[in-house]
Structure formats: C-alpha cells, structure tokens
Amino acid sequence: MRNTWFLLGMFLYIKVAKNVDIRPEIIKHCRDKDRLIGSEENDLYLLVDAEVDTTILLECHYCNEKDDQVPKIWYLQDRYQSTTEAEISWGMENNMSYNRIHVTPELSLVIKDFEAKDAGLYKKRYVLAEDAHLTITCPESNMETDVVWKKDNIGLKKGTGQSVRSKDPEPRVLVDTYGTLYLLGVTQAEAGNYTCYVDKVNMLKVKVIVVSRSLILSRAFLRHVGYLGFILLMGSFCYCAGLVITCYHRDKFTVTDYKQIEARENNKADFFD
Structure with a gap:
C-alpha cells in the first residue's frame, strides 16, 4: 500500500x-x-x-x-x-x-x-491534531539501504532534526539513521505530502493533514448534537401524538361525580372500550 x-x-x-x-x-x-x-x-x-x-x-x-x-x-x-x-x-x-x-x-x-x-x-x-506526534517507518529500509524522505518534493536530512518554520525553538521533523520519520508537536506547517525512497525506489507516500483541536471537538460536538436533535424530534412527535389521541377520546375521560368512579372500579371497565 x-x-x-x-x-x-x-x-x-x-x-x-x-x-x-x-x-x-x-x-x-x-x-x-x-x-x-x-x-x-x-x-x-x-x-x-x-x-x-x-x-x-x-x-x-x-x-x-x-x-x-x-x-x-x-x-x-x-x-x-x-x-x-x-x-x-x-x-x-x-x-x-x-x-x-x-x-x-x-x-x-x-x-x-x-x-x-x-x-x-x-x-x-493521516489526520493529526495540532501538537500531536506521528512515526512512520519506510518499508524495506535498513542500515544497508539508501533511504531518502521528502516533504513536498524537498529532501529531509537524515540524522538531524529540522523545522519548516524558522521560529520553532525545537525541530519538529526528524529522520533517524534507520530511515524512520518522526513528526513532533505538529503544526499546520508540517502538513503536506511525505514520500519515502529506498535505493531511489518510491516505497511510500502519505498525505498528512493537521487540524486544530477545537475543530475536532466542534465536529464531534455537532455530530452528537445531531443525534440529540433526532431523539428530541422523535420524543416531541410521540408527545404530540399522545395529546392528539387524548383529545380525540376526551369524552371517555369525563367524570361528573365519585359514583361514576366507583362504578367503573367495580366493573373494571376500560376507559377506551
């Protein structure tokens, strides 16, 4: 793959x-x-x-x-x-x-x-939240193979950390001597296409998307709000249907005195018969 x-x-x-x-x-x-x-x-x-x-x-x-x-x-x-x-x-x-x-x-x-x-x-x-970490191993890589990683067709130096933004105090992209790629505390700058070559053969290509944590939380919130709205809609429909049925049979709920109540209790009559 x-x-x-x-x-x-x-x-x-x-x-x-x-x-x-x-x-x-x-x-x-x-x-x-x-x-x-x-x-x-x-x-x-x-x-x-x-x-x-x-x-x-x-x-x-x-x-x-x-x-x-x-x-x-x-x-x-x-x-x-x-x-x-x-x-x-x-x-x-x-x-x-x-x-x-x-x-x-x-x-x-x-x-x-x-x-x-x-x-x-x-x-x-791949979808990462900001400040997340990701480790990707290049297939078929070892100490004897020539492994090259590129981000958006720009080569990444092996064995040294680097950052896309010059203002970063610490490197966020690292390729170790075994050809493993590390993305540390990612930001929007680390998003892009990463390609791995082993002995000049393209072995792996992945696209990394970085989104804010607030966006991930808001999507989950909206999804659950949708579920809650569906439940409330069905509950409201059942409640309104009950009111309509009760109104339609309202004459069967009419009681003028306690004698009628006693008679119904004695006869065990169903109000809806």
Whole structure:
C-alpha cells in the first residue's frame, strides 16, 4: 500500500445458485508489501474489480500486517478525477457496522451491497491534531539501504532534526539513521505530502493533514448534537401524538361525580372500550 490509494472498477456478474448463504461474504483487498514495482506510474493505485451487490473491504495497511492506529480519513473521487475529492460520509447508526459504508476498528473501509455509483478512487490520509506526534517507518529500509524522505518534493536530512518554520525553538521533523520519520508537536506547517525512497525506489507516500483541536471537538460536538436533535424530534412527535389521541377520546375521560368512579372500579371497565 505504497500510496494507500484504491481504484475501484465495477462490472456486472450474474449467476444462479441452488443454495445461497444469506450471510454476506466480505471480499478483502490489500496491497502486498513485497510486490514487484515496475514503475511508479503503474504502482500508483491498487486496481480492484468489485461485483455489484457484494461486500468489499479495503484494508488500511499492508497484507497480513496491523494498522498503526493513527487517525485517518478516507476520501473519494470519481474514476476520471473530473470532480474534487471529498471526505466519505457515514450513516447515522450508532453502531458503525450497521451503516452501508463504514470503517472497522482497524480503520479499513467496508462497502456493503456495492453499487455502480461506488466506483471511484479511494484515498486514505493521516489526520493529526495540532501538537500531536506521528512515526512512520519506510518499508524495506535498513542500515544497508539508501533511504531518502521528502516533504513536498524537498529532501529531509537524515540524522538531524529540522523545522519548516524558522521560529520553532525545537525541530519538529526528524529522520533517524534507520530511515524512520518522526513528526513532533505538529503544526499546520508540517502538513503536506511525505514520500519515502529506498535505493531511489518510491516505497511510500502519505498525505498528512493537521487540524486544530477545537475543530475536532466542534465536529464531534455537532455530530452528537445531531443525534440529540433526532431523539428530541422523535420524543416531541410521540408527545404530540399522545395529546392528539387524548383529545380525540376526551369524552371517555369525563367524570361528573365519585359514583361514576366507583362504578367503573367495580366493573373494571376500560376507559377506551
């Protein structure tokens, strides 16, 4: 998953089966870390053929590896890249797995009942809050390989810390002798495209987005306000419906004296009969 991008192709496939398992089969797709790389252009995307009405999973890491658990956001762009990429929106279900499109705890993307409109270019990006830290290891790097990191096509010196802003008292970007990239106490200046080369071969490319903590908190607040508004709306609807029913049957609640109350208690009559 050098560039962590997926290109979904769509084709129709019809078959007849006597015995059908009603449980949806999840078809997983991931990028092999030890794949052969012919050229950077041909290795830019992982091409996925997805059948209509199937459930697919795009893993957020190399095959047979675990995710680094750093917050990420999935983006979608049309296959022809004629429109601007947009963040994938999820459903309103509290349990994410109930939504047709959702992410797993490992941050892999799941698309249920794949449709033609779901075909497109899927991208994964790192999202960091200000002052957060991030560590990225360049694949296939060791003491014997020549590892080069670049930020927005500008080389980063190995073994020394550096900062994009000259006013920073301490370096915020560091590449150690093993080729591992460290982002420390990130700001908006550290956002951008980071690319790792091993022996002049492009092995990894990630995009880092830095957002303010207040923005993250406000998004979470607005999301929960939406949930609360939905609950209040349903509660208000039920309350108003109860008032309407009560008003419609108001004659059955009319009691003129205590004798009627006693008679109803004795007969165990239902007020709504």
